[in-house]
Amino acid sequence: MRVSTANSYDNTIALLTRRQAELSAQQERVTTGMRVMKPSDDPVAATLAETAANRLSRTNADLRALEASKTSLQQAESGLAESGELMQKVRELLVTAGNATFTNSEREDVAKQLEGLREQLIAVANRTDNAGRTLYGGLGGSSTPFVDLYGPTGNGVQFGGQRGQAAAGNSSLPSALDGDAIWMRVPQGNGTFTVDLPNTNTGGVSTTMGQVTNAAALTGNDYDITFADVGGVMQYTVTNATTGTPVPGHVGQPYVANRSIEFDGMSLEMRGLPAAGDRVEVRPVTTTTDIFSVVQGAIDALRYGGANQSAHQAQAMARAITEVDAGHDRVLAARGRAGEWLNRADSLNDQMEGRAVDLKAEQSSLTELDMIKGLSDLETQRVGFEAAIKSYAQVQRLSLFQAIS
Incomplete structure (x- = not known):
């Protein structure tokens, strides 16, 4: 098979063009710092x-x-x-x-x-x-x-x-x-029950907010503490208002200020002087x-x-x-x-x-891009491209007449 001079020329130009494109691409990578663009x-x-x-x-x-x-x-x-x-x-x-x-x-x-x-x-x-x-x-x-x-x-x-x-x-x-x-x-109130006074009270009784002394004994019922003057002695009675029954041990008891009373798992301290007919309301928190x-x-x-x-x-x-x-x-x-x-x-x-x-x-x-490697590859490609250009230029000047002269 015979390769024509024109074909060889085209191949050489294509190779130089490809190397130039590779050199330009490498220059772009070095400039941008990106290997994958x-x-x-x-x-x-x-x-x-x-x-x-x-x-x-x-x-x-x-x-x-x-x-x-x-x-x-x-x-x-x-x-x-x-x-x-x-x-x-x-x-x-x-x-x-x-x-x-x-x-x-x-x-x-x-x-x-x-x-x-x-x-x-x-x-x-x-x-x-x-x-x-x-x-x-x-x-x-x-x-x-x-x-x-x-x-x-x-x-x-x-x-x-x-x-x-x-x-x-x-x-x-x-x-x-x-x-x-x-x-x-x-x-x-205290989180378990409240203690309040109705506006109908006329005496000076008040109480603390009370506390729970025995959670297992709590009933969750309403209670009223009422006061009565019996023979010149102020007495109190605790009544379960929900059931309507007095609380045992707290019926007609002498009232003593600043003393705590305890019933059905609750205790509170009453203060001041009540009047007959006054009431303290103890209600569960709902x-x-x-x-x-x-x-x-x-x-x-x-x-x-x-x-x-x-x-x-x-x-x-x-x-x-x-x-x-x-x-x-x-x-x-x-x-x-x-x-x-x-x-x-x-x-x-x-x-x-x-x-x-x-x-x-x-x-x-x-x-x-790894810049050290990128610069090295750029220099290698540049030198190679320049060498290819010079070699091609030298080959282009060769002719039979130069050889026999």
Whole structure:
């Protein structure tokens, strides 16, 4: 087979063109620092790099969502701290209001201060984050979760959000807390039973909030403690109001102030001097109250002007203090939970940042160029290309006439 001069020329030009293209491609790789610029450069590496890029994109999205949740949680925790401080101020005022020497004007001054603190508590409960989302709306709902409807025809503060708490995920945290569970689920009385005085009392008897001495003996029934003057001696009788039967051992007993009485697993201490016909009502707790109603109840009690004003106010202050303490405990528990989530957010942030670094390194190893090797290959190809050009130029000048001259 004979190879023509034209065919040899075409092959040589094609080879030079291919080497020039390879040299240009290598120059581009060195300039960009990328070994794989299109899938055809290395299909396997390109596929793996795309997978790593997708995982990196999801990780970065999780990091942004986590940062947003963390910011909201920080603001919610700050709000809970402020709420706790307000409740502590409320308690201090309630203790102050229990001073028996206070005048009505002094009690009114305390009531006004309590009104201001109540409004501040509602404002904290309705606080929003930087994006305008409610911090204590639970699972969503109203943009103003706590609505104050207190008044002659109102029912106090109502929760308009959606009860419940979003669960924390492997890479996410809730951005809102359940305000209903924090402020609207305060145990009444001592958490097991309440002790109250009817407005019809005319004497000065009041009581402590009582305590449970034997949980197994509790009946869950209503009880009334009534007082009677028998021969100039004040006596008390404890009656199971649910069954209508007197409690054995507590029928017609002489009343002694500041002495505890115990019956059916409960005990309480009665103070002051009752009048004949006065009554103390002991009722089991069947529902919860809210911190806003507790404060409002104390305000109303301070403005009470009935016949047994001093006893009624002492009883109301004692109950309010007990319930404020219980409400404060719930705020502290919620704040502790928020603190745990913030710690978890820091841990998740570290984990995802580490994952992002690993994915970037994986993507880099698959697509980026080893610059030392790249420069070496570029120089090798450049020298080879220049040598090929010079050799071809020398061959082109050869002819038979030059050989025989």
